[in-house]
Amino acid sequence: MPLYLAEDQADLATAVSDFADRFADIRQTHENLDSYGAGGRPSHWDELVANGLHALHISEAHGGQGGSVVDTGVVVEEFGRRLVPGPYVSTVLASAAVAGAADCKASTRGLDLFAEGATGALIMPTAAVTALATGEGWALSGQVPVASLLSAEWLVVGFADEAATRFALVNAESEGLSKVAGSSTDLTRDAGTLVLEGLLIDVDDVLAGLGVQYVETLQAGMLAAEASGIMRWAVEATTDYSKIREQxxxxxxxxxxVKHKCANLLITSELATAAAWSALVALDQGVDQQALAAGSAIQGGIVPSVDALTEAVTIFGGIGYTWEHDAHLYLRRAIATVAQVAPVGARATALGRAALELDRRIDIELPEEDPAFRQRIGMLLDDAAALANEHDGGRWNSRGSQRTFLAENGLAAPHWPAPYGLGASPAEQVVIAQEYARRNLLQPSSVIGEWAMPTILAYGSEDVKEKFALPTLRGELIWCQLFSEPGAGSDLAGLSTRAVKVDGGWELRGQKVWTSGAHEADWGICLARTDADVPKHKGLSYFLVDMRAPGVDIRPLKQSTGDAEFNEVFLDSVFVPDAYLLGEPGQGWRITATTLQNERTQISSGVSTGTEESLRRLITDGGYPATDDAAYAALGRIVAVSSAIGALNLRETLRQVNGLQPGFGSSLAKVAHARLSREAATVVLQLAGPAALFAQAPADAVTGLLGVPQVLIGGGTVEIQLNVIAERILGLPRG
Incomplete structure (x- = not known):
């Protein structure tokens, strides 16, 4: 999905695409490749300025559109997707940096100039540029490569002396400054070396209050937005090609x-979009959050773009390797984008250090919030906070407990319909989650019950709903899922457990396996075959099984970790009353789809997925020296992807809050999380070293890796999920 999360931004993206069609089509770009390296304003610049696309983030007081930096990010992404040539990204980076400064002579002048259509470039502080304090300011010397330098009319130059790091607005024709042209990697933009030979910076040229972290985050967010657009093109182009190219x-x-290549491209692209968005919204947060978001945008958004475009070329085959094809132009732009955030390794290390004790967090702002609803929820949660949760034999005691209060007031599962929940909208769920967090209260979970109960509420009788709903919410009933069988894992419809009609109900015979928590469960949701004479998807029915009924035999399965969370369950003539058949016979597959879609929406301001916790513990508790950059760089890379996955999930919630159609982010996030879990466990093992000779190695270095296959297989193998993504999301043909 594109960067935007609101309807007005969706309209903006459409308008930008129309602009590219009219004034910067890729065919025109191919025809004019020889001209872009010389610099200057491209032919479409006047139209771009006339449409205000250069000044969305500049206030109306200075002649801009009065929008946000995220609005400009939407344009950057779409221009990246369409490979629009010229210095647009460098210009909006410079002008957005100026817009982030405090009101001063330099910012006023700069905003007026950029709003009028001046081009620009941003030069980050670097050791290659030295600043010598003078009586009236500073004299800058040094050399630094700069994207779109030859086209830039104004420069925002970062520099540091012994006292501070500053940014200044500089006329690109100033004395003491020269531009040395180079052969640009990106054939649609120029590049040059900025040579400073005593360039004088007056105090009035300094952009007051502009912090380094703010500008780094701005740069990371905008360049990640462009990388997102580049990869979106790769996804769309390779998918279209894969549908028509025959072998x-x-x-x-x-x-x-090929399906897996295309699906992996989509996952990489979506993570980049989420990381870019996270960085751009971080501009309104503190410097710690900005540092985390910028690092994630670089490692999770920008850096992967080169591999993604290389993979795209392999899908196109030999044709993608030709000069006439678009692919190498996009790959060149990806390479140039990564070059602007070098050195990548040092940035990963810096992110790891920043993330050692901090998680990425994004506060959700709600449009048209109802204050009365928040107040009512807050008062109920205040009452709940005064109650204690009591345990009785591992189960919740229902008398006077906090959980019972929450359940009976619709706050244990507020998205459920009344009277068991509040029928809360996505926006109301956000409010409830925020109020829980304010009081440091944990919203109750019934685990498998969160899948089972929405299905029961949709298909069960009133008596069945009443029997199960509140006891499940109060924690008095525990559920398990009797789906998988020895011969039916990913191919769930191939199950062989039989249900035969008898007086008053059904008799079930068969074997289930990999059933989490069956040894503790009171009830199970079970798929069984009631008709063997129809196609396998059509002969299934959905039952509720009493796990203590005669004929239910539960046998724990000891895993490679030594734990026994899974079980085999043998059903030997187990009687299930008619009331516990949900829906009609043969509707089981359709009802199961309801179950699998009813995982509770996870709404939180937390963006981290927690995958990095073992690595954090290894560094903090495992005696890793603070000077060991390898461990911190590894943590930085894991945190970057973890934060991008979390941002991807959060964006799905915000799409619903903003009234847009739900996307497919959660499906992609599952695959990304499974892979990241494997990578994180492998890194922990490698860093643990000889300590892994012992089963109780620090940070679960051994048990963590032994448990990874469960993540890779559970809920359908990664390979099956990639097939589903390729066929159902990208529309590739079945094999």
């Missing part, structure tokens, strides 16, 4: 290897 008499998109 061996079939479209290449029907081959699993």
């Amino acid at each position: 061996f008499g079939k479209p290449i998109g029907s081959f699993q290897a």
